[in-house]
Amino acid sequence: xxxxxxxxxxxxxxxxxxxxxxxxxxxxxxxxxxxxxxxxxxxxxxxxxxxxxxxxxxxxxxxxxxxxxxxxxxxxxxxxxxxxxxxxxxxxxxxxxxxxxxxxxxxxxxxxxxxxxxxxxxxxxxxxxxxxxxxxxxxxxxxxxxxxxxxxxxxxxxxxxxxxxxxxxxxxxxxxxxxxxxxxxxxxxxxxxxxxxxxxxxxxxxxxxxxxxxxxxxxxxxxxxxxxxxxxxxxxxxxxxxxxxxxxxxxxxxxxxxxxxxxxxxxxxxxxxxxxxxxxxxxxxxxxxxxxxxxxxxxxxxxxxxxxxxxxxxxxxxxxxxxxxxxxxxxxxxxxxxxxxxxxxxxxxxxxxxxxxxxxxxxxxxxxxxxxxxxxxxxxxxxxxxxxxxxxxxxxxxxxxxxxxxxxxxxxxxxxxxxxxxxxxxxxxxxxxxxxxxxxxxxxxxxxxxxxxxxxxxx
Numbered sequence: 001x002x003x004x005x006x007x008x009x010x011x012x013x014x015x016x017x018x019x020x021x022x023x024x025x026x027x028x029x030x031x032x033x034x035x036x037x038x039x040x041x042x043x044x045x046x047x048x049x050x051x052x053x054x055x056x057x058x059x060x061x062x063x064x065x066x067x068x069x070x071x072x073x074x075x076x077x078x079x080x081x082x083x084x085x086x087x088x089x090x091x092x093x094x095x096x097x098x099x100x101x102x103x104x105x106x107x108x109x110x111x112x113x114x115x116x117x118x119x120x121x122x123x124x125x126x127x128x129x130x131x132x133x134x135x136x137x138x139x140x141x142x143x144x145x146x147x148x149x150x151x152x153x154x155x156x157x158x159x160x161x162x163x164x165x166x167x168x169x170x171x172x173x174x175x176x177x178x179x180x181x182x183x184x185x186x187x188x189x190x191x192x193x194x195x196x197x198x199x200x201x202x203x204x205x206x207x208x209x210x211x212x213x214x215x216x217x218x219x220x221x222x223x224x225x226x227x228x229x230x231x232x233x234x235x236x237x238x239x240x241x242x243x244x245x246x247x248x249x250x251x252x253x254x255x256x257x258x259x260x261x262x263x264x265x266x267x268x269x270x271x272x273x274x275x276x277x278x279x280x281x282x283x284x285x286x287x288x289x290x291x292x293x294x295x296x297x298x299x300x301x302x303x304x305x306x307x308x309x310x311x312x313x314x315x316x317x318x319x320x321x322x323x324x325x326x327x328x329x330x331x332x333x334x335x336x337x338x339x340x341x342x343x344x345x346x347x348x349x350x351x352x353x354x355x356x357x358x359x360x361x362x363x364x365x366x367x368x369x370x371x372x373x374x375x376x377x378x379x380x381x382x383x384x385x386x387x388x389x390x391x392x393x394x395x396x397x398x399x400x401x402x403x404x405x406x407x408x409x410x411x412x413x414x415x416x417x418x419x420x421x422x423x424x425x426x427x428x429x430x431x432x433x434x435x436x437x438x439x440x441x442x443x444x445x446x447x448x449x450x451x452x453x454x455x456x457x458x459x
Contacts, residue, residue: 005052005081005096013077015109016044019051019118020208021070022225023191025061040065043092044076047114051092053084056100064100070225073111078104087144092209117233120148120206126181128260133214145212149186149205149220150237151177152245154252156201159193159323160370171323173197175205177220178252180244184260186210186220192227194323202245204238206231217262274301274417274451278360284422284433297423303443304356304363305415306375309408314353314372315390317346325349325369348390356418365420365435374440379410416440417448 005012020043030036038061045051054076056064068074076098084097100106131145157174173193175186186207188196208226213219230238275283283298319326319337328335334342350372355364367375369386377384384407391397392404419439424431 005094005098007081007083007096009081011077013075014044014046015073015075015115016046016052017073017111017115017117018068018070019043019045020225021068025065038062042068043118044074045115045119047116049116049119050094051119052094052096052098053089053092054079054098054100060100060102060104063102064104064106067106067108071117073109073115075107075109076100076104118208120150120208120234122148122150122206122234122237124181125149125151125177125179125184125260126258128182128184128212128218128220131212131218133212133218146209147212147220149177149184149207149210150231150234150241151179151184151205152241153201153203153205154178154183154249156196156198158198161323161325177205178245178257179241180248180257182258182260183252184218184220186222188222188227189224192222192224195227196229200229203229204231204234204241205229206234206238218260274303274448276360277302277304277356277358277363280363280420280422280435283420284424284435287424287426287431295423295425297421299419299421301417301419302356302358303415303417303448304358305413306411307355307357307362307413309352309354309375309411311393311404311408312353314408315348315350315386318349319343320345320347348386350386363435365418365437367437367440371437371440375411375414375416376407378414379407415443417443 005014022040022042025038025040027038028034028036037058039055039057040061041053041055043051043053079101080099081096082099084092084095089097128147128149131147133145153175155176159171159173161169161171163169171190171193173188173196175188175196177184177186186205206228207220207222208228209223210226211221211223213221280300280302283300288296288298316327317330317335318324319328319335319340320343321337321340324337324339326337326339328337328343328346330336330346331342334344335346336342349369351366351368352372352375353364353366355362357363373384373386376389389404389407392400392407394401417440418437419441420435420437422433422435424433426432
């Protein structure tokens with residue numbers, strides 16, 4: 001495609017196959033000086049293997065979007081040639097992008113087999129560590145880098161709903177991808193997260209132009225319509241991975257193959273600081289905001305022991321629809337969700353507040369459902385479900401104060417490393433410090449001992 005497309009060529013016509021087309025146009029509402037609008041972007045490739053992105057906006061989006069179908073072949077002429085913004089074009093190797101205009105022409109043509117399907121430029125998982133990612137600074141976003149990955153999904157997490165700092169809701173699911181060189185976490189978002197469930201573990205996944213992030217050292221984020229399970233275009237590589245996995249599945253642990261995603265790491269080569277509880281009070285003491293006015297937090301790690309887990313409102317009843325964590329309100333025999341309407345059942349979810357202690361003092365923090373259940377199940381050897389706990393409460397189906405009390409006391413004095421976010425938030429004009437344990441994991445005593453030696457030597 002190279003020389004045929006550039007700002008210096010006035011008249012051009014390309015014959016291409018659509019290799020990626022999202023299900024819907026992206027739309028946005030009017031906001032201040034910005035008018036409401038819509039846009040869509042597709043990826044195409046020609047018979048020589050060249051790739052380019054094609055975008056369309058507003059009236060042109062209405063005109064052309066419906067004409068394109070994934071894997072179909074078209075001739076396209078007319079349109080503005082612009083310099084590509086590499087942070088949005090992923091692994092497409094082209095310095096330019098096409099923006100369709102009112103004079104553009106798009107015509108479907110029969111597939112004569114001269115244009116191949118989507119191509120990948122796979123790298124091994126270990127090579128992700130060598131991709132230089134500039135971490136966020138002063139609230140600004142990191143500069144994105146992309147790669148193509150093919151690997152086995154060793155595990156697939158449950159669907160989870162999160163709320164961004166801006167108040168937007170997202171659905172996500174995390175794949176733990178492995179190959180012979182390493183392992184890395186890859187997050188699927190929204191529609192992609194809903195396409196693949198826990199039963200997909202053990203399958204081969206190919207990811208086109210997944211974003212490489214500095215979060216937890218290195219992690220991946222899959223793009224929309226860029227995830228394929230057991231891809232036809234990579235049969236040989238897929239079979240090679242399956243053979244390796246069948247021989248090594250039992251050996252896979254959190255430490256082997258080499259993990260690229262390291263819990264508690266900032267990705268800058270500098271670990272989230274491990275501090276004592278006394279020192280942890282230095283974090284999150286000021287109200288800090290980014291350039292969009294969103295409150296920023298400060299992160300730290302602490303090795304501590306739960307001392308007290310409060311039983312005051314430790315859970316709420318949520319919508320049973322997978323991925324929805326909205327609180328429901330009981331109306332007679334049904335539970336009403338603001339998103340999914342009336343439901344015949346509900347699911348308990350924990351938002352737990354607890355006190356932890358170490359040799360320097362005590363502190364209060366809170367955690368969400370997954371972390372709370374991890375603490376409860378570690379003490380109960382993994383046999384408890386949220387329903388098992390809630391049914392023993394005063395509001396439960398089989399109230400048992402003694403058994404309920406035992407469940408909340410059992411996690412006490414079991415050590416964890418808590419990865420925490422501390423930030424100062426304003427409530428009715430009053431600033432309050434809030435600490436949330438975003439992740440927790442069991443101590444590696446050898447590593448923690450090395451950390452203590454370094455602290456002693458630097459004292």
